[in-house]
Amino acid sequence: MTISTEELFMDLDRSGPIPLYYQIARRMQEAIERGDLAPGSRIENELKLAEHLAISRPTIRRAIQELVDQGLLVRRRGVGTQVVRGRLTRSVELTSLYDDLSISNRSPTTKVLLHEEMRPSAEILESLTLPADATVLHIKRLRFSDGVPFALLENYLPPEFLTLTAEQFEKHGLYQLMRARGTTMRVARQTIGARVGTAEEAQLFDQKPGSPVLVMSRTLFDQSGHAVEFGEHSYRPDLYSFEVTLVEK
Amino acid sequence: MTISTEELFMDLDRSGPIPLYYQIARRMQEAIERGDLAPGSRIENELKLAEHLAISRPTIRRAIQELVDQGLLVRRRGVGTQVVRGRLTRSVELTSLYDDLSISNRSPTTKVLLHEEMRPSAEILESLTLPADATVLHIKRLRFSDGVPFALLENYLPPEFLTLTAEQFEKHGLYQLMRARGTTMRVARQTIGARVGTAEEAQLFDQKPGSPVLVMSRTLFDQSGHAVEFGEHSYRPDLYSFEVTLVEK
DNA sequence: GTATTCCTAATGATAGGACAAAGGGACATG
DNA sequence: CATGTCCCTTTGTCCTATCATTAGGAATAC
Numbered sequence: 001m002t003i004s005t006e007e008l009f010m011d012l013d014r015s016g017p018i019p020l021y022y023q024i025a026r027r028m029q030e031a032i033e034r035g036d037l038a039p040g041s042r043i044e045n046e047l048k049l050a051e052h053l054a055i056s057r058p059t060i061r062r063a064i065q066e067l068v069d070q071g072l073l074v075r076r077r078g079v080g081t082q083v084v085r086g087r088l089t090r091s092v093e094l095t096s097l098y099d100d101l102s103i104s105n106r107s108p109t110t111k112v113l114l115h116e117e118m119r120p121s122a123e124i125l126e127s128l129t130l131p132a133d134a135t136v137l138h139i140k141r142l143r144f145s146d147g148v149p150f151a152l153l154e155n156y157l158p159p160e161f162l163t164l165t166a167e168q169f170e171k172h173g174l175y176q177l178m179r180a181r182g183t184t185m186r187v188a189r190q191t192i193g194a195r196v197g198t199a200e201e202a203q204l205f206d207q208k209p210g211s212p213v214l215v216m217s218r219t220l221f222d223q224s225g226h227a228v229e230f231g232e233h234s235y236r237p238d239l240y241s242f243e244v245t246l247v248e249k
Numbered sequence: 250m251t252i253s254t255e256e257l258f259m260d261l262d263r264s265g266p267i268p269l270y271y272q273i274a275r276r277m278q279e280a281i282e283r284g285d286l287a288p289g290s291r292i293e294n295e296l297k298l299a300e301h302l303a304i305s306r307p308t309i310r311r312a313i314q315e316l317v318d319q320g321l322l323v324r325r326r327g328v329g330t331q332v333v334r335g336r337l338t339r340s341v342e343l344t345s346l347y348d349d350l351s352i353s354n355r356s357p358t359t360k361v362l363l364h365e366e367m368r369p370s371a372e373i374l375e376s377l378t379l380p381a382d383a384t385v386l387h388i389k390r391l392r393f394s395d396g397v398p399f400a401l402l403e404n405y406l407p408p409e410f411l412t413l414t415a416e417q418f419e420k421h422g423l424y425q426l427m428r429a430r431g432t433t434m435r436v437a438r439q440t441i442g443a444r445v446g447t448a449e450e451a452q453l454f455d456q457k458p459g460s461p462v463l464v465m466s467r468t469l470f471d472q473s474g475h476a477v478e479f480g481e482h483s484y485r486p487d488l489y490s491f492e493v494t495l496v497e498k
Numbered sequence: 499g500t501a502t503t504c505c506t507a508a509t510g511a512t513a514g515g516a517c518a519a520a521g522g523g524a525c526a527t528g
Numbered sequence: 529c530a531t532g533t534c535c536c537t538t539t540g541t542c543c544t545a546t547c548a549t550t551a552g553g554a555a556t557a558c
Contacts, residue, residue, distance in 0.1 A: 017519085019541060039378075040474055045508055056543050061509085071436040074474045077509040078551035084436055084474040085378050129288075129334050186497050187320040187333055193490035194443035194463040212461025212486075214443040225289055225323045225333040237461075241442035244493060248435050266549090268511060294538055305513040310539090326539040327521035 012053065020055060024063035032072050032083055039085040043073070046081075071245040107146055108173075114140035115166040124156050127219050127230040137162050141169060142204055149204055150239040155231040174229070184223040192216050192242055197234065205236045212237055261302070269304055273312035281321050281332055288334040292322070295330075320494040356395055357422075363389035364415040373405050376468050377476045386411050390418060391453055398453055399488040404480040423478070433472040441465050441491055446483065454485045461486055 012023055031037045043049070046064070050057045064081060067073040075081045118138045125132065136156045143151040155174060157164070164177055175185065197205065197213040205213070213234040220229040261272055280286045292298070295313070299306045313330060316322040324330045367387045374381065385405045392400040404423060406413070413426055424434065446454065446462040454462070462483040469478035 021541080047508085058544090059542060062541090071438065071470075074435050074470065074472055075509065076472050076551075077549065078507070079473075080508060082474045084470050086376070086438070086468060086470060086474075086476055127335070184497075186323050188495040189320065189335070190493045190495065191490050192441050192463075192493065194461045194486035196461055210459060212443045212445055214441075214463075219335060221320075221323070221333050221335060223323055223325055224328075225331045225335075227335050237443035241440050242493075244439045244441065244491075246437040246439065248433075270511080296538080307514085308512060311511090324539065325521075326519070327537065329538060 012055075021059050021062040021066070024053065024055075024060065025066035028063065028067055029070070029072060032067070037083050039083050042080045042082050069247055071247055109144045109147070110170055110173075111142045111144070112139065112166045112169050113142055114138065115169070117162060120156055124230050128156065128158050128227045130158060135159055135162065137164065139166075139169060145239070148239065149206065150236045152201055152204060152234045153231065154233065155229060157229055158227070161228075178228065183228055185220055185228070186223050186225075187221040188218055190216055190218045194237070201234055207236065214240065214242075216242070261304075270308050270311040270315070273302070273304075273309065274315035277312065277316055278319070278321065281316070286332050288332050291329045291331050318496055320496055358393045358396070359419055359422075360391045360393070361388065361415045361418050362391055363387065364418070366411060369405055373479050376479045377405065377407050379407060384408055384411070386413065388415075388418060394488070397488065398455065399485045401450055401453060401483045402480065403482070404478060406478055407476070410477075427477065432477055434469055434477070435472050435474075436470040437467055439465055439467045443486070450483055456485065463489065463491075465491070 012020060014020065028037070028043075037043065043064075044052070046057055046060055050060045053060065064073060064075070068075060068081075072084055073081055074084055116138050117135050120128070120130075120134070120136045120138070124136070125134065128134075128136070130136070136158060139153075139155050139157070141153045141155075142149050143153060153174075161178075161181075168177055172180075178185065193215050194212055195215055197207065197209075197211050199209060201207075201213055202209045202211055205211070214237045215232070215234045217232045218229070219227055220231075222228045261269060263269065277286070277292075286292065292313075293301070295306055295309055299309045302309065313322060313324070317324060317330075321333055322330055323333055365387050366384050369377075369379075369383070369385045369387070373385070374383065377383075377385070379385070385407060388402075388404050388406070390402045390404075391398050392402060402423075410427075410430075417426055421429075427434065442464050443461055444464055446456065446458075446460050448458060450456075450462055451458045451460055454460070463486045464481070464483045466481045467478070468476055469480075471477045
């Protein structure tokens with residue numbers, strides 16, 4: 001029943017900057033994804049795990065909690081902790097589309113269709129919590145995967161990003177540029193829906209007029225709670241979809 | 250700068266079954282939603298909060314973490330914890346559509362279009378991790394909000410739910426029925442996309458043929474990691490959308 | 499035999515302490 | 529005046545410890 005975990009968790013780096021609970025969580029995650037921890041199998045109980053790894057129970061609990069939050073493990077009081085049975089899917093995280101594609105070796109490219117300063121609408125002002133006389137950067141980009149256009153990205157950025165150039169947006173993802181300027185993203189609120197594509201979208205996506213598009217609008221907040229992006233994106237639905245993992249608390 | 254928190258957190262129930270951290274988290278959430286904790290304001294530091302509430306730091310930390318996970322607060326080491334600036338939106342949680350609508354007083358009704366035992370396709374068998382000779386319950390429901398049809402719900406349930414009747418599905422949501430039978434939902438994996446609606450969908454949703462639909466497919470797992478539902482849902486996109494809150498770890 | 503009660507094993511909640519790391523401002527120094 | 533250094537504040541990590549609650553099986557009573 002209980003699988004051997006001894007070898008898997010040796011060589012924890014206790015001096016480096018990476019937290020112990022994080023090191024353990026990553027190793028368990030890899031073990032599950034490799035199949036070393038079979039779906040449905042129970043993992044050792046928390047006290048024994050703590051003893052074997054020579055760490056405290058709160059630390060191993062925190063590591064386990066990470067994987068529970070990812071939907072890889074399920075805990076039951078009085079019983080134990082089990083690996084969820086079922087295929088693995090990577091869930092939506094706070095990474096950009098560009099990062100996602102780069103990771104899966106899809107060679108994303110970007111064409112900037114519009115790059116202007118503007119006085120935004122009241123709705124966008126409110127989303128970004130800016131004063132009424134503020135100027136924002138308005139950009140519109142077409143994103144390609146292996147040369148095929150599949151996403152139209154329209155974004156509004158607060159004044160501190162006015163200096164970003166069209167050339168930079170051709171070469172880098174928005175989040176890369178934000179990170180490079182010291183902005184740390186923390187929270188994003190997204191709404192996902194669908195509608196009939198506009199004439200522009202149909203033409204750009206090489207689809208018939210009246211074809212559906214998947215749409216997502218997002219407000220992104222940085223580490224101090226300020227809104228740093230408002231975006232309205234549309235996707236060719238046969239080439240893109242969202243994955244979400246939900247965990248009951 | 251720092252707001253008064255004293256009055257807000259009196260009368261904690263230390264003997265009842267509701268955890269302290271949860272009571273505190275709820276009160277802070279209500280305070281934020283009421284506006285008593287203004288967007289952008291810093292809350293008291295953890296040590297002082299713990300002292301004022303006469304609880305330990307781990308407990309107040311856990312309460313704060315709840316709200317960070319909900320995207321209501323942001324923490325920064327060396328600085329403090331702040332309320333996120335920006336409108337509030339309720340995020341997707343592991344509740345059913347029926348529950349969502351009930352809560353918002355929308356009087357959902359359901360019409361069962363199909364209710365049959367069947368031998369599922371290989372894809373569904375794999376999603377539910379069932380043996381090849383298993384029989385499942387296949388249901389197809391049309392969901393109305395205030396009399397307007399807006400969602401077509403097709404579900405496949407493992408053998409233990411074969412006894413659920415069409416009448417039950419007319420009166421109750423799927424998750425209500427599952428809960429009543431002792432099943433506790435824990436993890437759901439969803440894919441959200443869009444496509445052209447089928448002829449059936451166009452007719453049921455009272456839309457023109459070729460209109461777009463928002464689609465969601467979901468596999469749901471219970472507390473022991475078993476798959477207990479596979480569903481493919483489609484929604485009238487002008488009447489329904491998904492909200493997601495993402496938090497950087 | 500069946501139902502109830504009890505026990506055990508496991509996770510859940512809470513406490514309290516110690517030290518580390520990072521942000522930001524004050525201060526000193528070039 | 530600009531730049532670097534130190535220090536204080538605050539959250540991050542990790543520890544030990546204790547009791548509560550639950551699930552499930554074992555033992556018991558009827």
